[in-house]
Amino acid sequence: MNRVTGIFILILMVAGYSCRPKEKRAVKDDVNFPREEGWLYDGKSLNGWEITNFGPQGPVSVSDGNIVLSMGDGCTGITWKEEFPADNYEVSLEAMRVDGNDFFCGMTFPVGKDPCTLIVGG
Secondary structure: OOHHHHHHHHHHHHHHHHOOOOOOOOOOOOOOOOOOOOOOOOOOOOOOEEEOOOOOOOOEEEEOOEEEEOOOOOOOOEEEOOOOOOOOOOOOOOOOOOOOOOOOEEEEEEEOOEEEEEEEOO
């Protein structure tokens, strides 16, 4: 067997191994996180939040326990007004796009003394 044939067989073996069925993991149908002290959203109001003035943003409201950031001519956002921990915290986001065509969402949060921004694409 020549070197090219050996490399080709090795590539096929690696490709075959990577295409094998993955292990099935248990998926929870409904994840309910306990709302312990320290949560930034109470599920009812925008208490502690202010609408960010990006320009001609869309309206912000609470509907059925969800914060709704409607589309505007510019970006629409909210900013936490209170003190935010700089370390040892967990960020969780559950979101759904209902309108628009730009990037999906972004979040900026502190990591130590510096800000970190997560942008979820369109």
